[in-house]
Amino acid sequence: MNSDQLKGKWNQIKGNVKQKYGIEMNDEEAYSEGKYDEIVGKIQEKTGKAKEDVKKEIDSW
Template sequence: MNWDRIRGNWKQVAGKAKEQWGKLTDDDLDVVAGRRDQLAGKIQERYGVAKDDAERQLAEWERKASDSWFKKDDKRT
């Protein structure tokens, strides 16, 4: 998945990040605002992991990103 797409749709994707890293607060995700390096830093901070481990987790999460992450909920009919 292209990180630019994740960053551009951060409000939709932030929930997926929160599912993956439950220790991240809504404020953390607001500060990150789709910036990959900021997200890696917050993962390091909240989970006490090394930079390379945070990067590995982030790369794995990014690989899981799919088009369904970017679809808006259109069930309101």
């Protein structure tokens, strides 16, 4: 497991926390950001790519 994969795990955890905060505070923006971070983290973990590369790839969809 390389460092980008570990960072991907961290981004998933961070995303889950943002989502829970968004639900508790009724903050849709925080919830959406959390979902985005979680998706980026999952892709980053599976591919081992840097976060910036994953974000560029998602934005091109």
